[in-house]
Amino acid sequence: MDMKPIVICGPTASGKTELALALARQTSGIIISADSRQVYKHLTIGTAKPQGVWQNGEYLVDGIPYYLVDFLDVTDTFNAGAFCARVREIATRFPHKQLIFAGGTGMYLHAFFVGMDELPPSTQASRAAVEKILQEEGKIGLHARLQENDPAGAEKIPVGNVQRTMRALELFLLTGKPASILKSGKFFQLPDAQQSHWVYLDWEKQTLATRIQARTEQIFDGMVAETRQLLAAGLPPQTPGLKSLGYPQAVEFLAGKLSRDAAIERITTLTRQYAKRQRTWFNRYTQARRIRLTTPADFTPTQIVAEILSTKNLPK
Numbered sequence: 001m002d003m004k005p006i007v008i009c010g011p012t013a014s015g016k017t018e019l020a021l022a023l024a025r026q027t028s029g030i031i032i033s034a035d036s037r038q039v040y041k042h043l044t045i046g047t048a049k050p051q052g053v054w055q056n057g058e059y060l061v062d063g064i065p066y067y068l069v070d071f072l073d074v075t076d077t078f079n080a081g082a083f084c085a086r087v088r089e090i091a092t093r094f095p096h097k098q099l100i101f102a103g104g105t106g107m108y109l110h111a112f113f114v115g116m117d118e119l120p121p122s123t124q125a126s127r128a129a130v131e132k133i134l135q136e137e138g139k140i141g142l143h144a145r146l147q148e149n150d151p152a153g154a155e156k157i158p159v160g161n162v163q164r165t166m167r168a169l170e171l172f173l174l175t176g177k178p179a180s181i182l183k184s185g186k187f188f189q190l191p192d193a194q195q196s197h198w199v200y201l202d203w204e205k206q207t208l209a210t211r212i213q214a215r216t217e218q219i220f221d222g223m224v225a226e227t228r229q230l231l232a233a234g235l236p237p238q239t240p241g242l243k244s245l246g247y248p249q250a251v252e253f254l255a256g257k258l259s260r261d262a263a264i265e266r267i268t269t270l271t272r273q274y275a276k277r278q279r280t281w282f283n284r285y286t287q288a289r290r291i292r293l294t295t296p297a298d299f300t301p302t303q304i305v306a307e308i309l310s311t312k313n314l315p316k
Contacts, residue, residue, distance in 0.1 A: 006199065020102035046219055046244065126174050146168055220260070231254065289308070
């Protein structure tokens with residue numbers, strides 16, 4: 001097996017962490033998390049962060065070094081650029097270790113393995129401006145505004161994709177240039193199959209939905225406890241970490257605005273929607289080896305690891 005990085009990707013609740021740990025045991029490798037919410041301290045149960053301990057400056061999960069989890073204060077923010085910088089630092093420190101990436105934040109993985117255009121971030125003013133257009137003119141009017149200022153960009157974005165339309169219009173407001181000119185096309189490129197091995201956990205849709213439902217019910221009380229502690233410490237509900245998937249509903253539950261069942265149902269729905277967006281994102285990585293999983297019995301980490309480590313089963 002060569003030392004190319006191995007990337008375990010897929011939707012939430014697909015078993016990426018468990019598989020990465022099994023793979024690390026077989027390769028004596030180290031794991032790098034590509035999860036935008038597991039970076040936060042104090043948010044463990046609700047983010048499905050692997051349970052570990054800090055020892056000599058490393059987060060260890062069953063003795064395996066697991067990087068980019070549990071290090072960021074909940075009042076801070078993290079982004080793809082920061083992710084890439086930290087990964088480069090880790091890779092430099094361990095040039096002879098098998099690097100195993102595990103996570104579902106596709107933008108982070110894409111930024112590191114392909115690259116992303118360095119575009120200006122949203123500002124309070126730019127976001128307020130596009131939200132005002134959306135509120136007053138609806139998604140059709142919003143898209144029409146983009147069409148006026150960036151016809152080439154508008155042609156590539158469906159009217160129904162409000163978030164992409166808003167971001168493209170924001171870029172025009174921030175720079176005075178159409179987003180289609182600012183972007184190099186890296187977003188649509190694929191990782192070089194000669195430089196990394198990608199493995200996608202491809203669950204049958206309904207089976208994954210069942211896994212999401214079960215996990216939400218399992219972690220809800222712990223998520224509420226974590227939320228209660230942070231609020232009791234004086235942190236506002238708008239704290240960046242508390243915007244993580246599920247935590248706003250925990251805040252509403254604690255405020256008496258949602259019943260327990262309603263909160264769980266809402267989190268489950270939002271998680272399924274997030275999983276759908278992740279599937280859409282990762283489906284374009286045609287170089288990835290797809291591990292098709294139909295029933296829970298199909299998920300056998302040791303067997304899947306054996307397949308991964310068999311180079312004949314990996315894209316050349």
